[in-house]
Amino acid sequence: MHDEPLLNVSNLTVNLLTAKSAVRPVDGVSYSVRQGECLAIVGESGSGKTVMNFAPLGLMPTGVTTILSGSVKLEGRELIGLPEAEIQKLRGKSVGFIFQDPMSALNPVRRIGRQIAEMAELHLTMTPRAAEARALELVKLVGISDPAARLRQYPHELSGGLRQRIVIAIALAGEPKLLIADEPTTALDVTVQAQILRLLKDVQRRLNMGMVLITHDMGVVAGAADNIVVMYAARAAECGPVDKVLVNPRHPYTKGLINAIPRKEDPIGSEFRGLPGVPPTLGAPIRGCAFAPRCELAVATCSRNRPPMVPTGDGNVSVACPVVNQGKAAA
Amino acid sequence: MIHFISKRLKHSLVLLFLASLVCFTLVVSAPGNVAVLIAELRGAVATPGYVEQVAEEIGLNKPLLMRYVDWLGDAVRGDFGISYRTGQDVSADLANRMLVTGILIAGSAAIATLISLALGFLGAFWPYKLPDRASRGLALLGASTPTFFVGALMIYAFSVTFQLLPSFGFAGPQSWILPWLTVAVLPAAVLSRVVRVGLEEAMASPFVLTAKSKGLGRTTILFREALPNITPLFINALGTQVGLMTATAIIVEPLFAWQGVGDYFLAGVRFRDFMVVQACLLIFLTFFIVVNLIVDLAVLLTDPRIRRQWS
Ligand SMILES: Nc1ncnc2c1ncn2[C@@H]1O[C@H](COP(=O)(O)OP(=O)(O)OP(=O)(O)O)[C@@H](O)[C@H]1O
Ligand code: SF4
Ligand SMILES: [Mg+2]
Numbered sequence: 001m002h003d004e005p006l007l008n009v010s011n012l013t014v015n016l017l018t019a020k021s022a023v024r025p026v027d028g029v030s031y032s033v034r035q036g037e038c039l040a041i042v043g044e045s046g047s048g049k050t051v052m053n054f055a056p057l058g059l060m061p062t063g064v065t066t067i068l069s070g071s072v073k074l075e076g077r078e079l080i081g082l083p084e085a086e087i088q089k090l091r092g093k094s095v096g097f098i099f100q101d102p103m104s105a106l107n108p109v110r111r112i113g114r115q116i117a118e119m120a121e122l123h124l125t126m127t128p129r130a131a132e133a134r135a136l137e138l139v140k141l142v143g144i145s146d147p148a149a150r151l152r153q154y155p156h157e158l159s160g161g162l163r164q165r166i167v168i169a170i171a172l173a174g175e176p177k178l179l180i181a182d183e184p185t186t187a188l189d190v191t192v193q194a195q196i197l198r199l200l201k202d203v204q205r206r207l208n209m210g211m212v213l214i215t216h217d218m219g220v221v222a223g224a225a226d227n228i229v230v231m232y233a234a235r236a237a238e239c240g241p242v243d244k245v246l247v248n249p250r251h252p253y254t255k256g257l258i259n260a261i262p263r264k265e266d267p268i269g270s271e272f273r274g275l276p277g278v279p280p281t282l283g284a285p286i287r288g289c290a291f292a293p294r295c296e297l298a299v300a301t302c303s304r305n306r307p308p309m310v311p312t313g314d315g316n317v318s319v320a321c322p323v324v325n326q327g328k329a330a331a
Numbered sequence: 332m333i334h335f336i337s338k339r340l341k342h343s344l345v346l347l348f349l350a351s352l353v354c355f356t357l358v359v360s361a362p363g364n365v366a367v368l369i370a371e372l373r374g375a376v377a378t379p380g381y382v383e384q385v386a387e388e389i390g391l392n393k394p395l396l397m398r399y400v401d402w403l404g405d406a407v408r409g410d411f412g413i414s415y416r417t418g419q420d421v422s423a424d425l426a427n428r429m430l431v432t433g434i435l436i437a438g439s440a441a442i443a444t445l446i447s448l449a450l451g452f453l454g455a456f457w458p459y460k461l462p463d464r465a466s467r468g469l470a471l472l473g474a475s476t477p478t479f480f481v482g483a484l485m486i487y488a489f490s491v492t493f494q495l496l497p498s499f500g501f502a503g504p505q506s507w508i509l510p511w512l513t514v515a516v517l518p519a520a521v522l523s524r525v526v527r528v529g530l531e532e533a534m535a536s537p538f539v540l541t542a543k544s545k546g547l548g549r550t551t552i553l554f555r556e557a558l559p560n561i562t563p564l565f566i567n568a569l570g571t572q573v574g575l576m577t578a579t580a581i582i583v584e585p586l587f588a589w590q591g592v593g594d595y596f597l598a599g600v601r602f603r604d605f606m607v608v609q610a611c612l613l614i615f616l617t618f619f620i621v622v623n624l625i626v627d628l629a630v631l632l633t634d635p636r637i638r639r640q641w642s
Contacts, residue, residue: 059544061535062458092546099544104537109559109635118555119545154635170545 004076005032006178006210011070014048014055018064024285025051027234028070030309031227033210035177038201040221040242041214042257043231044279049214052231053180056080057095058087075177093123096171098181098200102163102188106155112166113151119173138169143199161192165199172203179204179211186216197224218261222246227316230254233280233290236309240317250312250319252295289321297323332638335631343624350616351406355399358609366391368603369415389415402609411610416602421610424595429614431501432591435584436576438507439514444569446519451526455553458531466523473520478579482513482586499588510587514579518572525568529561536560563634570626577615 014026025048033039041049054060056072056079072079074094079087091097099105106115113135120131132151139147142165155163164184171179181200185193201224204211213225221228221242228246229239230253238251249255256275277294280286288303289295295302307320319325366386370377373385386392390401405412411421450470454463473481489509490498497506533539534557542552580593592611599607631638 057544059540061540088546088548090546091544097541097544099537099541101537105541107538107542107556107560109562109633110556118547122546154639156636156639167541170541174546 005034005073006037006075007033007212008073009052009056009071012052012056012072013069014051015067016051016055016060016064017067025234026055027285029229029231029234029236030070031229031236031239033178033212033227035210036205036208037227038204038211038213038225040225040228041212041231042216042218042221042228045216046279047231048234049231050182053182053212053214057091057180058084059091059097092119092174092176094176095178095180096174096176098164098167098171098179098184100183100186102160102167105167106163108155110154111151112153112155112158116151116166116169116173119170123174134173135169138173139166141172141203142166142169144169159192160188161196164188164192164196168196168200168203172207175207177209179209180214181211182214183216184213185220200224218246218258230257233286235290236318236320237291238317238319238321239309240312241315244315244317248314250317250324251291251321252297252324253291256294297321299323332631336628339624339627343620346620347617350620351403351613352399354609354612354616355402357612358605359395359398361603361605363603365389365415365603365605372416372602406610406613411613412606414599414604414607416604416607421606424607425592425610425614428590428592428595431589432577432580432584432593434507435510435514435580435589435591436573438511439518439576439579440569440573442511442515443518443522443572446515447522447526450519450523451530452553454523454527455530455534455557456550463527466527470520470523473516474524476516478513478517478582479586481516482509482583485509485513486586499586501587501589506587510583510589513583513586514576517579518569518576521572522565522568525565526561529564530557533557533560559633563630563637566626566629566633570622574619574622577618 009032010030012026012029013024015022015024025046027048029048029052031039031041041052043049051060055066056068060066068080070080074090079090106112113132116135116138117128117131120126120134121128124131124134126134135151136147139150144150144162144165150158150162150166155166158166168184179200184200185196188196197220200211200213203209213220215221225242227240228242230237230245230251232253238245238249238254245254246258249258253275260275275294280290280293286306288301288305289298289307292298292302302323305322307322309318309320310322310325311318312325364382366382366389367377369385369389370382375381390398393401402412409422411425413419414421414424450466454466457463476484486498486509489496496509498509500506530553534553539552539556542556547555577593580591581597582593583589584591584594585597592614595607596611596615598604599611
């Protein structure tokens, strides 16, 4: 039990069916998060980061049929195949969520106090009064000044940074073991981004939670995460400890990402740049390596066989690129 | 808040003044010589001399502006003059009739609200499933059936066939049910769509994803998250429908032999009883303006974003 990861995803594939299209935004991805650990997931827009984390917990928009395969274990419990009613009990209680846009994540016509307190009522079975007290504690915990007054306010009365702190307070209210933060700072002012990130990191450490941090920002990865998964077109390209992957990227895509970081100081807020070409559209599953059309090292076999994720032998780093892996083996 | 209310009140007063001008102008510019009509109604032969005497008596020979000021001054004090046709005090007639129409509109508004919320929620709860399609079908039917036909159908079904309810008259709650239902059908149909579409839109908002991520169930989300979001929208639409019920009352009151303002207005038009027409129009327009005022205040109370702008 002790070495069992908090979240263990293996070979997860997600197919989405809508009235108009069928896509596979997640294709055989594996990773795990332990208690107290932070895993960063990076990748271009549309590479499947959000779907990968939200679909197994039943958080897809209506109108989409979600078909999951593989395995997602939360505290040893298999989520795939679990009825929605059971998954609902886990949301908020075992897993807290933080969203990209705090401007739209809160209900505009409900008081902030209620939006936090209902979590404590639901998951900690508190009376409304006790839950209000708990909400006050949480608002203090996320570093908001004049907390009692804030609880009576409505979302539009607060700035984006404050609202994101409220969203974090909501996510923490059920005392979850795992936080899933989907680009929690992307929508905020640059000056606020660092504060929010520091807060997230701080509460994650203090409450000893596991955290999945979806981000576009390599600076954030370096500052906050223990491990990283690099996604490319629905698949994992490379994964491993941050200090290894960022220092010594192996997969051509990871290399491209890291080269694209502006060299000057303050990488916070920067986006991926400098990678030639565009990612493939997700339609029919791609046969070979999805990165082949943009890859400098591509060889003929690349577009024929799908490259498997292979451990490199260097401290838990795995890379899905036979060219790189063989090069290493030969050297 | 106070600022908003005082501003809105001033606004309403200006509207009321304009409404009075409209009423007066409409009636003054209506074709036909009132004096001749009155003379005939009194059973006299409309000789030019007698007509002139009548005109002098009811003030038709005064300048228009004077007539307007006289009429408005009286109306503000609640005096709408004397009916040309019956010689009765219009204000006294109106007082009784306003109660009747008030009961008609209040009951219908309540029924329309209940039915539309029920249908709208059914649809939003099972979107595109049978309950949704059924409520959509009902709404289409209700919105496209003329009110007098609905009334006739109600009478045929409930009083002729099953003999459950009286088919006409204004005698206690039992006799109110059919007119209420008749007036409520169209607004209920329109409002059910407002609820259904509003809820669907609200349920697609990002904050619903947040609510879901908190572990709230679908029913809770519909009532706790989506409903407060559509309340201002619903109140607005309800206000419009309640305003339009005055027009429906003109059709429905005669159908059920209710002596309300609508019936009074219709009789006034038929007999060119301009004092009555004028008074009824003014009452209707005032009702419209007051309903709008109440709607604005209610929206202010239910939407903190708007409240903020005015605080
Ligand atoms: N509701 C949906 N209906 C249909 N397809 C969807 C839906 N949501 C996502 N997808 C598909 O899944 C793909 C991956 O989407 P996802 O939101 O996971 O990307 P992402 O990596 O989170 O991108 P971003 O960085 O822009 O948030 C999209 O390109 C899209 O094709
Ligand atoms: S498998 Fe081939 S195309 Fe894919 S990253 Fe490696 S070298 Fe490039
Ligand atoms: Mg995303």
